[in-house]
Amino acid sequence: MHLKQILSTALLLPTLSHAWQAPTYTGFRRLFAEEFHGPAGSPVDTDVWHYITDLNVNNELQKYTKSNRNLQISGGGTVQIVPRREPDGGWTSGRIESEYHFTPRAGRETIAEGYVRFGDGDPARKQGLWPAFWLLGQAVRNGIDWPMAGEIDILETVNGILTAHGTVHCDVVGGGACNTPIGVGASVPLADQSWHRWRVVFDRTSGDWRSETITWFKDDQQFHQISGERIGSERVWATLGQSPLYFIMNVAVGGDWPGYPTDDTLDGYDSMMEVAYVAVYESE
Template sequence: MHSFITSLCLFLGSAEAAKGALHHHHNPRRDGGEHSSVLPKLSIPPSILDSYQLTWHEEFKHRPGHYLPSSENWIFDVGTSYPGGAPNWGTHEVETYTTSPANIRVTRDDTLTITPRVSSNRTWTSSRIETQRTDFAATPGGRLYIEGRLKTGSAPTYKQQGIWPAFWALGVDFRSNYTAWPAASEWDLMEVVNGLPKVYNTLHCGVAPGGPCNEYTGLGSGGVHWTGGQWHTVGFEVDRSAGVWYREKLKWYLDGQQVFQIPAARINSSAIWENIAHKGHFILLNVAVGGDWPGQPNATTVGGEGVQLEVDYIRVWNYYR
């Protein structure tokens, strides 16, 4: 792991002030346009701070009479699988995803909450959304930076067995072929399991089992300290600025500090790296319950606010060479 910076770069006065300003500019031009001077700065190292342009963002602005985020930006996954896809979302999760306001809503505080719920007979519901756009990518010689401000539940660890919140992305090829995993590639920007004080950053790619990404485990950070119930800024960068594929990198950030990276040379395949770092991806947010990694919920696992994922914003930035 490599730490470039230990202090956060502040948004316009404060994160809230920046967010308020952004609510008036939901469709910035690709080149930054007339609004570029009021866009919030990144919370990643200042060496690249001023060269990025905000190209997409979701501030989860509350709209009276609407509890879901805009369908212009988001697809709502429902049930226990994609149509024709692997059952239980391919991971043996036990929840059913819904669009119920009990499970997903935009709050009056302009945040998104995804809340697992458990019934009296111990069946689970939750929510999962993914961006309509599938073209989040770094251009040749450029960089892509994705950032979210998120908070996981504060329930005691013993009450979070099986709870699995995530902020992640899948390669565009998966959208049209639900069997294209892990070849399409998966970026896990943030995963927390069982309420443990760690956040996991992982890349999945290639073939399974085995392959250059060591599937089904993936290539990961091994866990970085995380505190539930507190806001964190999670960032991810695709850096293609070196100009040749084998010098490109993926980088993960937490609260303004780089915590993990994967160089292309570690993958050692231009075809696999193309899917990882050159093709478009789409962003997902969800809270799964159960699954191969966290294990199944037990009698002490709770639903509700103590295990929910709350999201302040998701922002996508690009640097164009």
């Protein structure tokens, strides 16, 4: 059963006062689900997630930490990634990467998704903030440089602008098949900063790499799609749509895309990214 036939079959997510659960989909089996249960202030499960602290990329300002001031289980079945302006004027934040990785299988559709919201602070006061929910090629962990390992950004926003972006990066810097560092992307407007389901679907049912696709959805609305034919190289396409990928969640501060925060930029829960679940499904 194809994805278009099962979108309406998702179980409704419960309200925040109950336990959050990843939905089930008719015709798909769930391969992985992380639902962030635990007491308020506790860390994520380090058998599932790696805390990243030693990283300096994109001219970002933040220092990633393991502190629960920056990344914590909420006590309500979610994880909260919280940027903080420190007394010395610097910024701290959180970034986690999944130990789990998955490979979109030939002949199947594979769904990777999460349920995400942003803090309720005034979007006009989020200059310099860059939350992201994304996938990176497992090959990076085996010594293959970015962007050759492949990157799929499921959801990014910058500067509080109520627009979400879905993008791929691949091949080489300075152009290549994915026009890196710009990437091949599309955007979708956001009416609010509240909860939405963000999904990418890998469709390998055609049997021909050229017509395989990766498709982006906000809730159940498609807003971007790429194909092997669009990438134009079987080798490069394999890094995006046929190879192992793992999840990353972070809130960056500053950097080449958003620019830098101002004195008016909000920190704390007003500017957090909160995630209720992360899940992967495969068609039966």
